[in-house]
Amino acid sequence: MKLQLQITMNEALFLRNPESSELGKNILKHSVQLIYKTGFEAFTFKKLAEDIGTTEAGIYRYFENKHKLLVYLTAWYWGWLEFQISYHTNNINDPTIKLKRVIKLLATAVQDDEQTSHINEKLLHQIIIAEGSKAYLTKQVGADNKQHFFKPYKDLCAVIGAIVSECSPKYKYPKSLASTIIEMAHFQNFFMNHLPSLTDFGNTKEETEIIAFLNDLVFTSLEKS
Amino acid sequence: MKLQLQITMNEALFLRNPESSELGKNILKHSVQLIYKTGFEAFTFKKLAEDIGTTEAGIYRYFENKHKLLVYLTAWYWGWLEFQISYHTNNINDPTIKLKRVIKLLATAVQDDEQTSHINEKLLHQIIIAEGSKAYLTKQVGADNKQHFFKPYKDLCAVIGAIVSECSPKYKYPKSLASTIIEMAHFQNFFMNHLPSLTDFGNTKEETEIIAFLNDLVFTSLEKS
DNA sequence: TATTTATGATAGTAATACTACCATTTAGAA
DNA sequence: TTCTAAATGGTAGTATTACTATCATAAATA
Numbered sequence: 001m002k003l004q005l006q007i008t009m010n011e012a013l014f015l016r017n018p019e020s021s022e023l024g025k026n027i028l029k030h031s032v033q034l035i036y037k038t039g040f041e042a043f044t045f046k047k048l049a050e051d052i053g054t055t056e057a058g059i060y061r062y063f064e065n066k067h068k069l070l071v072y073l074t075a076w077y078w079g080w081l082e083f084q085i086s087y088h089t090n091n092i093n094d095p096t097i098k099l100k101r102v103i104k105l106l107a108t109a110v111q112d113d114e115q116t117s118h119i120n121e122k123l124l125h126q127i128i129i130a131e132g133s134k135a136y137l138t139k140q141v142g143a144d145n146k147q148h149f150f151k152p153y154k155d156l157c158a159v160i161g162a163i164v165s166e167c168s169p170k171y172k173y174p175k176s177l178a179s180t181i182i183e184m185a186h187f188q189n190f191f192m193n194h195l196p197s198l199t200d201f202g203n204t205k206e207e208t209e210i211i212a213f214l215n216d217l218v219f220t221s222l223e224k225s
Numbered sequence: 226m227k228l229q230l231q232i233t234m235n236e237a238l239f240l241r242n243p244e245s246s247e248l249g250k251n252i253l254k255h256s257v258q259l260i261y262k263t264g265f266e267a268f269t270f271k272k273l274a275e276d277i278g279t280t281e282a283g284i285y286r287y288f289e290n291k292h293k294l295l296v297y298l299t300a301w302y303w304g305w306l307e308f309q310i311s312y313h314t315n316n317i318n319d320p321t322i323k324l325k326r327v328i329k330l331l332a333t334a335v336q337d338d339e340q341t342s343h344i345n346e347k348l349l350h351q352i353i354i355a356e357g358s359k360a361y362l363t364k365q366v367g368a369d370n371k372q373h374f375f376k377p378y379k380d381l382c383a384v385i386g387a388i389v390s391e392c393s394p395k396y397k398y399p400k401s402l403a404s405t406i407i408e409m410a411h412f413q414n415f416f417m418n419h420l421p422s423l424t425d426f427g428n429t430k431e432e433t434e435i436i437a438f439l440n441d442l443v444f445t446s447l448e449k450s
Numbered sequence: 451t452a453t454t455t456a457t458g459a460t461a462g463t464a465a466t467a468c469t470a471c472c473a474t475t476t477a478g479a480a
Numbered sequence: 481t482t483c484t485a486a487a488t489g490g491t492a493g494t495a496t497t498a499c500t501a502t503c504a505t506a507a508a509t510a
Contacts, residue, residue, distance in 0.1 A: 016456090023457070039364035044497065055458060060499070130362055137355055139264035141419045154422050172425065173438045176413055179423040180442070183412055184405050191404060194366045197379050198404040200397065213398045217405070217446055224445040241487090248488070269466065280489060285468070455508075466497065475488070480481100 007079040012147045013072045016062045025118040026052045027062055031069055036123040040070060040131040067138070071149050074135040077128050078152035080121065081105065082159060095166035100215060102160055106185035107210045129186045157182065168222040177221065181214060188213065232304040237372045238297045241287050250343040251277045252287055256294055261348045265295060265356040292363070296374050299360040302353050303377035305346065306330065307384060320391035325440060327385055331410035332435045354411045382407065393447040402446065406439060413438065 006019070018024030030051045035043045043066060045059040052058075063069040084105055089098045110125045136150060144150065160178035164171060171177070188199055188210045196202030201209040231244070243249030255276045260268045268291060270284045277283075288294040309330055314323040335350045361375060369375065385403035389396060396402070413424055413435045421427030426434040 021456075041363060045499085046497075055460085056499085057459085057501090058457065061456080065498075133358060134362065136420065137359065137415070138266060145420060150420060154420065157423050173441065174425065175422065176416075176424045176426070176438050177442070179412070179416060180405070180409050183408065187404070187408055188401055190362070191401075195361065195370060195375060195379065197400070198382050199401045200399065201401070213401050216398065217402070217442065220449040221442055221445045224449070246487075270468085271466075280491085281468085282470090282490080283488065286487080290467075451510100453508100453510080455506100457504100457506075459502100459504080461500100461502085463500080464498085467495085469494080470492085471490100472492105473488100473490080475486105477486080478484085480483075 005080075005083065007076055007083070009072065009075060009079075010148055010151065013068055013075065013149060014062055015060075015064060018062050018072075023052070023054060023058060024062055026054075027059060027069075028073075029118045029120070032073065032120055032123050032127065035070075035073075035127050035131065040066070040127075040134060067135075067140075070131065071135045071144065073124060074128060074132050075149060075152045076119065077121075077124050077132075078156045082152065082156045085156070085159065089163075095163050096219070099160075099163050099167055099218065102163060103181060103185065103214045103218065104211055106182060107189065107207055107214060109207060129190050132186065133183075153182075164218075164222065168225050171222055171225040177218065181218060184217075185210065185214060230305075230308065232301055232308070234297065234300060234304075235373055235376065238293055238300065238374060239287055240285075240289060243287050243297075248277070248279060248283060249287055251279075252284060252294075253298075254343040254345070257298065257345055257348050257352065260295075260298075260352050260356065265291070265352075265359060292360075292365075295356065296360045296369065298349060299353060299357050300374060300377045301344065302346075302349050302357075303381045307377065307381045310381070310384065314388075320388050321444070324385075324388050324392055324443065327388060328406060328410065328439045328443065329436055331407060332414065332432055332439060334432060354415050357411065358408075389443075389447065393450050396447055396450040402443065406443060409442075410435065410439060 009017075009019075011017075016024065018028050027048070031043075031048055034048055034051055038047070045056050045063075045066060049056045049059050063072070085102055088105060089101050092098050092101070110121045136144070136153075138144070157175060157178045160181060161174040164174040164177055188201070189207070191198040192201045192205055192210065196205070200213070234242075234244075236242075241249065243253050252273070256268075256273055259273055259276055263272070270281050270288075270291060274281045274284050288297070310327055313330060314326050317323050317326070335346045361369070361378075363369070382400060382403045385406060386399040389399040389402055413426070414432070416423040417426045417430055417435065421430070425438070
């Protein structure tokens with residue numbers, strides 16, 4: 001049996017649903033590869049079209065511009081990650097163990113998930129680390145937010161914040177701690193690999209060290225309160 | 226008496242030193258205003274030239290491209306902030322008080338500093354919040370790093386990391402905690418203002434709450450170890 | 451079989467990100 | 481003071497980017 005995981009996306013993110021056709025799926029697949037390879041700044045619809053073997057106009061029928069495509073990919077990732085979290089923390093009662101799993105999932109390089117054939121989660125994870133915050137660090141953040149483009153990110157943050165509160169009902173900053181965990185899981189990874197002197201993991205470059213740091217940071221805060 | 230604070234900049238960041246001429250100073254001054262107003266993506270040298278009343282070619286004599294200008298501005302800001310920190314923590318012996326001052330300086334909206342007439346620090350602080358990470362979240366981060374473009378950021382991080390270690394010599398992650406403090410002072414501010422459900426400060430939107438959160442996060446970690 | 455719908459192919463435009471060149475003004479050295 | 485070099489102003493031009501529009505064809509569907 002092979003289950004197909006479908007993540008429901010905000011329809012305002014695309015002009016035509018990329019999951020609904022071969023070309024659309026190719027756009028998702030190749031955009032992940034190309035953004036990973038060139039970085040978001042150098043990424044253009046023209047290069048993407050050449051990569052796929054279609055034309056620029058073909059891409060524009062699916063996405064208005066590359067910013068919307070990036071927001072789509074990040075939203076997809078957060079949706080996917082929330083599912084991963086719900087799957088891997090299912091049936092666990094101890095919120096401390098749950099939160100540890102969450103931290104591990106956030107900070108660990110992902111395996112390419114067979115369930116979603118056209119998107120390479122491992123590459124997408126790297127894209128989120130290096131480009132993810134560009135999805136909201138824009139002048140349009142307010143307008144995009146009104147259209148609920150960041151709902152998957154907020155939902156994930158709310159889920160993690162709820163686990164934090166389960167661990168420690170009196171802790172005063174569950175949501176800020178949740179967004180800190182998410183962002184730092186990624187930033188410390190980027191720093192470790194590119195600006196190692198900003199971290200304490202420059203020698204080993206091991207993800208496990210980031211996990212240990214975040215666990216230490218989070219659980220001393222929660223134990224105290 | 227009016228002292229002029231000069232921040233020494235990496236010469237590879239510019240083609241001609243913008244501090245050395247009126248046009249150069251105008252480029253710095255107006256780029257801060259224009260990036261603040263339009264955001265970095267929509268910011269172009271053409272618009273900047275029109276703003277100043279010069280031509281595109283004039284700007285290109287000082288900066289190779291807008292990325293280098295952004296890196297210049299961020300580097301300037303980190304250098305300036307390191308001076309602020311050293312000034313405001315001077316003669317304080319208790320490292321805990323020092324670290325609290327640092328957190329406050331990082332998280333507080335700055336006053337425009339009279340000592341540096343052509344750069345508006347208050348606007349620049351806002352630019353750092355919204356655009357600062359774009360200086361290093363690029364494919365060229367390795368090449369830029371080799372040219373020491375991020376040295377002021379690293380120096381600042383090292384200074385803060387040293388204070389952390391003073392507070393708690395056994396704490397295992399002083400540098401990662403320092404970069405976490407810096408990034409979160411800015412990200413929580415951005416979230417509070419634009420995606421408030423990612424924080425616990427959405428109601429009041431007060432910087433003092435970010436400071437309280439960071440103090441709680443940092444000092445429970447340090448007390449414990 | 452008729453008819454939508456998706457795609458392919460081509461063209462065109464405005465803006466961006468530069469580079470090059472020349473004329474003029476300004477500032478410093480002789 | 482004059483000469484010279486440096487800084488600036490102004491204009492042009494190019495390749496690329498970020499789109500929009502149009503038309504033909506192929507594939508799916510009714």
